[in-house]
Amino acid sequence: MRIGVIGTGRIGTIHANTLSRHREVGSLILTDADHARAQELAHRLGETAAPGVDEIFRWGVDAVVITTATSAHAELIGRAARSGLPVFCEKPIALDLAGTLQAIAEVETAGTILHMGFQRRFDAGYTGAREAVRSGRLGRLHTVRALTSDRSAPPAAWLPVSGGIYRDALLHDFDCLRWVTGREVREVYAAGSDAGPAMFREAGDVDTAAAVLTLDDGTLATATATRLNGAGYDVRMELAGELDQIVVGLDDRTPIASTEPTGPPAADKPWTGFLERFEPAYAAELNAFVDVVRGERTNPCGGREALEALRIAEACEVSRRDRRAVWLAEIPAAPATG
Numbered sequence: 108m109r110i111g112v113i114g115t116g117r118i119g120t121i122h123a124n125t126l127s128r129h130r131e132v133g134s135l136i137l138t139d140a141d142h143a144r145a146q147e148l149a150h151r152l153g154e155t156a157a158p159g160v161d162e163i164f165r166w167g168v169d170a171v172v173i174t175t176a177t178s179a180h181a182e183l184i185g186r187a188a189r190s191g192l193p194v195f196c197e198k199p200i201a202l203d204l205a206g207t208l209q210a211i212a213e214v215e216t217a218g219t220i221l222h223m224g225f226q227r228r229f230d231a232g233y234t235g236a237r238e239a240v241r242s243g244r245l246g247r248l249h250t251v252r253a254l255t256s257d258r259s260a261p262p263a264a265w266l267p268v269s270g271g272i273y274r275d276a277l278l279h280d281f282d283c284l285r286w287v288t289g290r291e292v293r294e295v296y297a298a299g300s301d302a303g304p305a306m307f308r309e310a311g312d313v314d315t316a317a318a319v320l321t322l323d324d325g326t327l328a329t330a331t332a333t334r335l336n337g338a339g340y341d342v343r344m345e346l347a348g349e350l351d352q353i354v355v356g357l358d359d360r361t362p363i364a365s366t367e368p369t370g371p372p373a374a375d376k377p378w379t380g381f382l383e384r385f386e387p388a389y390a391a392e393l394n395a396f397v398d399v400v401r402g403e404r405t406n407p408c409g410g411r412e413a414l415e416a417l418r419i420a421e422a423c424e425v426s427r428r429d430r431r432a433v434w435l436a437e438i439p440a441a442p443a444t445g
Contacts (some may be wrong), residue, residue: 108132108400111163113173113183115139115148117382118197118224118389122172123338125393129154132397136163140175164190170400171195172393177202181210184221184410188213193220195396198278200413204439206418211410221410222396226281227342229391229407232355236346237287245348248288251328252345253280256336258362258379260303266310272299273316273420273427276332281419282412283344284330291415292324296432298425303335318423338362339377340384414440421445 108131112123115137126132135154139145142158149156157163163171164186171187173180173196181201187194194214200207200223214221227233239245255276261269269275282356283292299313307314322328339362344355362377363368378384398404418440422433 108133108134108169108226108397109167110170110172111136111138111157112172112174113138113160113163114176115141115145116174119172119174120148121281121382121386121389122174122195122393123148123152123154123391126172126397127154129397129400131392133134136166136168137242138163141313151295160186161305164192168192170396172396173197176268176298177270181206183211184210185213188217188219189280190219191217191219193222193400195222195224195393197268197412198282198412199274202274204417206415206423207410207414208439208441211414214410220399220406222392222399222406223408223410223413224392225286225408225412225416226388227279227283227387227394230385233287233344236344236353236355239290239351239353240346240348242353245346245353246350248324248326248346250345250346250347251284251288251326252343253284253328253330253342254288254341255280255330255332257334258336258338258340258377260306260314260334263306263310266306266312269312271312271424272314272332272334272421273297273318273417273423274417275388276334277330277423278416278420279316280332280344281328282416284320284322284328284419285412285415287344287346288326290324292320292328292419292422292435293323294321294432294434295319295419295422295426298430299427307334313427316423316427318426320419325441327331336362339374340380341378342381342384344436385411412414 138157146156297318299316301308303314317331320328364373418438426433
């Protein structure tokens with residue numbers, strides 16, 4: 108199997124390393140807007156660097172992995188679909204619903220595969236939580252609390268193209284909320300704070316956000332995020348039911364300290380970021396993609412999964428802006444007609 112990797116930044120390098128070691132992958136073709144970066148990685152892995160995206164498609168590959176800037180995702184997904192190629196793409200498909208829907212339509216028209224990169228679905232903790240909920244261990248689920256806290260702020264230049272904290276950081280929490288519980292979000296009420304560094308206000312974004320989400324069975328969920336959690340990178344999900352409660356992401360590296368006399372001590376080596384925290388999950392999702400391409404398993408995370416997470420993020424942005432509750436039915440799930 109020959110796979111083209113478009114984008115050799117942080118995530119692209121991780122994915123290229125995983126694929127280069129995979130026994131079913133014979134070779135890779137790597138390309139990046141920074142050609143020298145692609146060449147350096149290709150040399151290190153013993154793979155081939157291409158001058159640009161055109162060569163990826165012209166030289167012939169069996170599948171494509173897209174890890175470019177988000178602004179290029181939708182166009183590249185469409186190009187791969189028109190070429191009849193299965194695609195793995197980092198989230199999101201696009202920062203807007205129109206671009207997302209167009210890319211999904213191209214994939215569905217072509218009858219190809221789009222596997223989205225929601226790596227938390229391959230994390231042992233989230234997988235265990237899903238199994239606990241689906242098995243009935245918790246009884247009737249009544250409360251879910253999800254959070255994503257980055258250790259330090261991203262570069263100021265990145266904020267205007269990030270899509271904002273709901274579409275970027277919390278998109279994973281929205282996806283996992285649906286995936287773990289098996290329910291859909293019915294209504295959201297969201298708020299945000301830009302009381303931190305001025306660069307967030309200048310970008311029209313917030314540094315801290317919170318949302319209350321009501322699921323279609325009445326379960327209540329909260330999702331919070333911040334860019335400024337100096338204690339360390341913190342990702343957790345707590346699920347409480349009438350019979351039991353569980354937590355994802357609580358271990359000896361969770362950056363939280365108890366004030367109780369007999370509570371656990373603060374972590375000696377807190378997580379530094381998502382690449383470290385989810386390293387095994389990133390490898391697992393690429394291994395799954397190879398299995399999908401080989402026809403050995405069904406697609407575990409298609410484009411419409413990404414669409415539903417984006418619709419929740421869009422609803423949160425509308426709620427924050429308008430200071431009101433927003434029903435998911437207000438956010439289109441299909442192209443407008445007429």
